[in-house]
Amino acid sequence: MRLFIAEKPELAEAIVAGLGVKASRRDGYYDCGDDIVTWCYGHLLELCDPEDYDPRYKKWNKLDLPIFPIPWKYKVKKGAEKQINVIKTLLDNATVVVNSADCDSQGQLLVDEILVHFKNEKPVQRILINDNNTKAVKKALNNLRDNREFFGLYQSALAQSVADQLYGYNLTRCYTLAGQEKGLSQVLSIGRVQTPLLGLVVRRDRLHEGHESSVYYTLTGSFTFNQQLVNATYNPSAEAPVDDKKRVIGKAFITAVAEQCKGKPAIIAAVEVQEKEESAPLPYNLLRLQADASRKFSITSDKTLSITQALREKYKVITYNRSDCEYLPEDQHDDAPAVLNAIYQTGSVLKGAAQKADPTIKSRAFNSANVSAHHGIIPTENSANFDQMSKQEQQIYLLIARAYIAQFFPKQLCRLTKLTIDCEGHQFQTNSRIVLKPGWSILYKNDKDNDELDHSEANTKQDFSEFQSKTDGVCTNAQVDEKKTKPPALYTESSLLKDLARVAKYIEDPQIKKLLIEKDQDKKGEHGGIGTPATRSSIIKGLFERGFIENKGKKIISTKLGRQLHDVLPKMAVVPDMTALWHQQQKQIENNELTLNEFLQGVCEYIETEVQRINTDGLAIEAKPGHKCPECEKGILRQRKGFWGCSRYPECKGTYSEYAGKPVIAQPACPNCTEGKLKRIPFKKNHFWGCNRHPECKTNFPDKAGKPDFNNAGSSKPEKTNYACEKCSKPLMKWPSKKKKNTYWYGCSGFKDGCKQKYVDDDGKPDYDKAKEK
Template sequence: MRLFIAEKPAPDKESQLTIILDLLKQAGSVVNAGDPDEEGQLLVDEILVYAGCKLPVKRVLINDNNTKVVRKALDNLRDNSEFAGLSAAAEARSVGDQLYGFNMTRAYTLAARQAGYQGVLSVGRVQTPILGLVVRRDRAYSAHEKAFYYIVTGRFDIKGVAFPARYQIAEGDPVDEKGRLSNDQHAQAIANEVKGKTVRIVSAETRQKEQQPPLPYNLLKLQTDASRKYGMKPDQVKDITQALREKHRLITYNRSDCEYLSDEQHGDAPGVLSAIAATAPMFANVEGLADPSLKSRAFDSTKVSAHHAIIPTEATADLSALSDAEQKIYLLIARAYIAQFFAKHQYDQTTLVVEAGGHRFAVRSNVTTRLGWLMLYRNDAGNEDLEGDENDVSVDIRPLREGQEGTCTDAESAQQETKPQPLYTMATLLQDLTRVAKYVSDDRLRKVLIEKDKGKEGEHRGIGTPATRDSIIATLFERGYLIEQGKSIVSSPSAREFYDALPDQAKFPDMTALWHEQQKTILAGERDAVSFVLDLMAYVTGEVGRVKQNGLGIKFEIHPCPSCGKALHRFKKKDTDEFFWGCTGYTEGCKYSCDDKDGKPVPKSAVKASDIHKCKVCGKRLCRRPGKKPVGSFFWSCSGYPECKQTYRDVKGKPDFSNKTTAAPASI
């Protein structure tokens, strides 16, 4: 049984829908060419049901616009009915998200109103677990108790090669829960015992290693890098890629969750590389170094999902005609594509273990033998694709051999402070959204979510989709749940209170895992969408009833309006990322507003009444206030406001009693 809620055409899509409906009347058969995934299947099936289409319907699966791929797909049409499970699963998820979000949001919001909170407490299958990630990280950070551990480093000279090495923990050493030296005196004793002693190499090994270039971008990885490098917001990056795709025709489909390309796309490399060089002159030299015959791991048709990775097209443009932000995003996408045609980065990795005074120390070094694709990324600090072990050294220790001896020239014990897991930044939060399985509270469901993205690099047990994550995060900011503190993202006090009132299934990613498990049965035809929604209705009914009966049991931080006493509410300014606070008594005439700082209202500075100038109407003292227009202007008002609304113009810092006004400006 299918749901297919009665559809109503979206106003901005109605004209296009009319064209499709007219064409269906002229057709003898239909081919569903929607994206080869659940949402793409549903999108076309909904139109066919809305049209009452009785024609034979075939299905073509195209995830690459390469001509060879398209022709092959057209030669392998299948009956559309074979994909009914895809459509049913997408429909169940869509209706379920609405049913769950609408009802839970309304229940919690109304319960909060009874506690004096005037905002909206929105609940969503994806939104609320994201909030949960931030709340739990904040609390772990605040609860961290500082402790100390100790690192012993020896400095050695063997056959003229000087290098540092770190002490290796031995049986009987006092250590903390992470296996680090925990006793200062013990660590210092080790340093003293090896200093000046003969050192001997007990093992030496050099291996030739290589590193593949980073895969091309999917939207999330692009948003992560743009946030890390340029401080861009996720929704900003999505909008920029939309413009690069639709306005400038410079990149392929931009909302992809895939980092791979089809095997057939490898043949497009010469044309794409030439287009990049023509558009971005700074890449003209490296284009000559790129080898289109090289085929990186990115070219693998078996790993392409509904869409392939985001790459440049063969279209060209004047780079200077693009905005600064568009240029930055295009160059990131272009660099990642070019890297696929550079040799692998190759290096020798040498590991030494030495012994001095009965204690062992180890060191590892990496020496590049072929730079390869890394030449494109040398100035990209913070890129996780480039990060090595922080303990590796740059000294070339390859010539050293087992059995050689030298001297420990120095040794020291350094105290280190334990650190909590850092607060989220936009980049690290986005990264975590693709690997939330580790945060699922139920062991069985955790395995389900791990299975969900098995074999898919770039989407490791994630939550949300490339098309929705940015808007969901933006909503959390607009609701006042998330706040930016410098580069960090933290939860607001009201968000933490709200989090505590929610059931675990809502604030952990468990529900996404549970839905995925149930939708697998819908895909297989073992269950229909109706039964899924009915089960969800029963769950939501129980949760709404619990909230109605028990309330929220929390106290929200209410900020009273200094003018009328009603609660203040946090609002987002139009067309900016800034917030302000306004009085909820606005409709009753209170116009008070003030700035926002870290999610809290900043009271307006109190205006001091003059000891000299008094109102000519009531005799009370006057106050000099800043005017709204022009900037830098002032006026005088009566301290008896609102009983006395008399105001005076300001002339050289004094009230002009000869030219008074009769009503107070709106800024009082």
């Protein structure tokens, strides 16, 4: 029996179609005779947590750090138990296994980790599929390879997975515990991607805030040629005083140029005309889709991911939604009529556009060479009831559908004209851009703020192509305008997502920048990025939830806590350099130039050094003003589940109950023994106040709004006595009276057995002469 283990159900379906035999759908797999095809739902296994190795790690303690669980173990992800058991049973009966995961390193890891977990020793082959088209799958089925060829790729992905866990667990615990000693209650989460992401926001905020505005000047000349008015901008000469962006900064200079040109003859020095065809924007990958959804509809990246999941799984109207690719396999071009018809049937808004689309047009998007593990996100051949979708689901579907329809519209044809004007030895320039054939752009006519479209400052109302060089004219006016430089714009979710895909541009070290760019050399749309399309939105969401970043209108800014954490972290943690360096070592692992253990040894040494540094130096971080621990007078009380404890635990074990979200610190003197102090103590679902000299002093009072109720001494809690019941000889229980302060009565402990004997208190003992049944 040959067992195919696919990464996703839809890939399993494609393999079944490629096998071309009659298949029976079973519970968790397809029976194709001698072949069985099963599937995963992404990673079914995850690395064990520290407490899975040793229960003591469940409680965070700096004395346990660093924690290096090597060799590592896996556990089944919650909710994946049923499918993993199906795979195990099929593995036991298989003779040959085929790793049928995606072609990238994470795909290789996803299936290989299952085989390692179940100690598989049977032969394993590898099938490489990046196009679910049946023709492409059949071709891949005829070119199976030995899975051992990809051992380096598996080890490379495993290296990143294990290292990420070691780095995150140890430094998160280390920094959090150090922060707690300063009175912080938050978890200070550290990660290879999330903290550089935080670093991007913090640095942008500080550049924005620290920007010192400077003045520069522009000069607009108004010229008349053949009775036509043309406005052109001054092009600074070599001797002009300019800043690093070629903007004139000398007012006297620019004013002198203006005076020299006013009313003087001018001549058209050059006319450059070019007709240019412009291709439609490519289909979406997840990052671009999230950025557009945020820009157009203010839908968060995390929400966009969940919406696409619903469009894919619930409605089945889009393809794989976590793709980092914008291109499509060439074989999919044949599916265009069916896909366009599905859009027509689903989205009433795009019916007209879908009808006008020409499925014979083959845009630049259809390029198999540029397809990575997945192709771009496009509609499927399935239609759905548009009205049953939520408004946001409709919006996201229409974006994806529009981008696909645009591939079957003609290219946009524009005429671009560059006009160069000379006046008194000074040069002015202007451009015109006239759309001759709109083509696909009619679908995007309302996207005025889409930076992927050409919305340059060219004149779109005047066509300068008819002008001739050497034409004489005159400068009728020259206007100088004073302008101020603007600070770098604060991040929006859209701009932050885009920067995560090209973060290499902010790296100072040219070698590290090169490494990060090389990491993405096979990924169109990524240019030295960190994170993946599937994880970036959840990382941003996590930074919000932990209080490291926040929204200011539509802007994303860092919080005080986020900046404090950024400032106490080593530079390596808040820049993308680590991702670049790890990638270099992962390539060495893949090429058998470095072993997995050698790589992890270096990671562990770095972690150990950092843990020692924090344990020695502590964190230079300020917590919100807290309550000083009355017991040790050194620590700060921090909130736990239902109570407050000292930040110096376990050195100080001071604990205090909670009322109205604050610790109850007040300890009034015991009114009975006068030596002890009353403390608020939890009892079942309520609280009572008892003397801290218990059992010597058994004074207690009910709790009332976080304070002892002195008007109602005692509580419902009885005390066992050495006196016995005359009727059944069982011990008597001493009960405080609820009616009268500091008075008691005695009841038989055999009450549940039917003895209802009761005695009045007589100076601290039961009065047997006044016995009665309760």
